[in-house]
Amino acid sequence: MLKNALKKTSLAIFAGLLALPLTVSAEDVNFGIVPPQVNAQTYVVMDYNSGAVLASLNPDQRQYPASLTKMMTSYVIGDALKQGKIHNTDTITVGESSWGKNFPDSSKMFLNLNQQVTVEQLNRGIIIVSGNDACVAMAEHVSGTTDNFINSMNKYAEQFGLKNTHFTTVHGLDDANQYSSARDMAIIGAHIIRDLPEEYKIYAEKDFTFNKIKQPNRNGLLWDKTINVDGMKTGHTSQAGYNLVASATNADNMRLITVVMGVPTYKGREVESKKLLQWAFNSFDTFKTLEAGKAVTNQDIYYGNQGKVQIGVLQDRFITVPKGRNADLKARFELDKKYLEAPLAKGQVVGKVIYQLDGKDVAKVDLQAMQDVEEGGIFGKAWDWLVLTIKSLF
Template identity: 75%
Template sequence: MLKQSAKLTKTVLLSGMLAASSAAIAQEEMQYGITPPQVNAQTYILMDYYSGAVLAALNPDQRQYPASLTKMMTSYVVGQALRQGKIHNTDMVTIGESAWGRNFPDSSKMFLNLNQQVSVQDLNKGVIIVSGNDASVALAEHTSGTVLNFVDTMNQYVQQFGLKNTNFTTPHGLDDPNQYSSARDMAIIGAHIIRDTPEEYKIYAEKEFTFNKIKQPNRNGLLWDKTMNVDGMKTGHTSQAGYNLVASATNPSNMRLISVVMGVPTYKGREVESKKLLQWGFANFETLKTLEANKEVSEQPVYYGDEGSVKLGVLQDSFITVPKGKKAELKARYELDNKYLQAPLAKGQVVGKVIYQLDGKDVAVVNLQAMQEVKEGGFFGNAWDWLVLTVKSLF
């Protein structure tokens, strides 16, 4: 277990402590002096999926036209509706005027015909694999009744994810002055798709889709690259947006990276720049499991409670990302928010933090949580605890 000194903190080596951990972690832009590659994009980001660490970035919060990257949120909304049983893959959708393929000339589409009956499963593939604007409208109407309602749900998830530079006005992503996103926000949306809708994410790896006897390839050319294991995600392009690509890949160590490039000048360039980032990330960093869910880090006394102590740890696994070869140098300490813990405490309540340090710098923080509920104690016990704390406060 991590130890704590009388001053609330103590640094200890993590040797042998590395296990597993998650979303409670805060690990932002990393300052390790490792120069990222030159990337020809208006904005980009490279993020570790498990730790959330940003390994490299250029203008990551700059608002851009997302183009068809918008469909990532469209597919997320659909994936959640499927999980919740609001819609089903076997539902047959009648294609109306608004989703008719003829309404989207000179843009990507599934080639839906008016009054055609199409399954939700096929429409979903039409959105993800071939970036169908027509399929996006058809799914939006089927899922939420109207496109307006669907877009409202998209923006509810924007708020839920804490995205600061994203607003959607359409389910397909054709340019609109009020529709924008950023490289950082798109990486976060991508991570949510992988984590929250794994069945949905499998579709992103499919290389082609045939509908109405029309065979179309997935526009993410990195799926065919045999030098790396790319299994998603999404391309986007309009004249104002330039060429965009969100890509995700894993390596043999089960590290997963998400790259986003936006505003690349050429079709092929978005693949070239994304590959640069992914290969650089895998070559220079590794992701380590740190705190394991429900595994005790420390046990601390509790005052005014029906229990005399509480176990502290994390309720979800967490990870951190460090430069390769630095694992043995990683140190950690924990700090409590208050010197003396007092009931009531709810299970999962944040009572402190674990801070990871490398080369004398803090590189990541994980919330330290109460692993059990501690209710308020009785009158006599509370009176004794008051006396104990009063005496301690004198020293």
């Protein structure tokens, strides 16, 4: 009984892990399509749905993120709202630490000392007008102290698999120990869009008025009618240069995320981002290859309380290929092990579909068990052992 309880516990733990936000892959692909010249120290253009990095320059180079930091600040806040830990109607009293006068010569919401302000207002002050004062006020409300809030930011960075990101502030003012990369920022952006759609809607808002002061969103691409940009965030300090994370969709519902960092001019970050977006939309197609909940194959499973298990994906999966080449793709199916053995947890990766173009592997999609399979009884397991032993002889 204890052994069975442990097996059931392990399945429950695995299922709990699957409930965490899906990690974005952000894997490089190379189709030989030459990207435009981009005047930035580092950049990435990534397809949101497939996670394919279609072009990059120094994508893992550590940079000062400046106010791109506020994207992770926004994620922590958005997740706290989603979980009901805080509410948009919560009222906060502005203290000494979040008073706007503490942030001279930097972007702020213009909070006044002892002023009453809501979470909804502060969140807009962070996302739309990049208020450093609003970041401190929200960090203290969510986590008690800014240090506790920064710890949460770094925990999410670890959970997302970010290898070149570390936060020491909630607002992004330069600090020698604070850094991120173009690839990591693209991943953070994808998590905001996927995990927190209500939070992401705010990124498209063009201005915000507080204390009778109207400030525009600094992402100028929101006004560009030739391209459908609906986010995300700008950043600038003297050491960072000009940064911009942008996201846009086209008529085919393809969504791209671009990151440019270390651009020399204010307007240049918009020019370079638009250049990358237009190039990628004109050069690539993204399409759904596997549908959530639809079995790809039924496979034999051994040592379990059932003899077959359905294999597929629990969330829709996409791949990106050069424009017009969808019909030329070939696919093959592989299991990670020669024979599947119980126990298996729903969502556990057991194999992959590998896609080829012109004889070259260009993408892969992990396949998952679509239901739990617990260990079978002693007689069934003995029979399966005999079957596998015989199969191994041939």
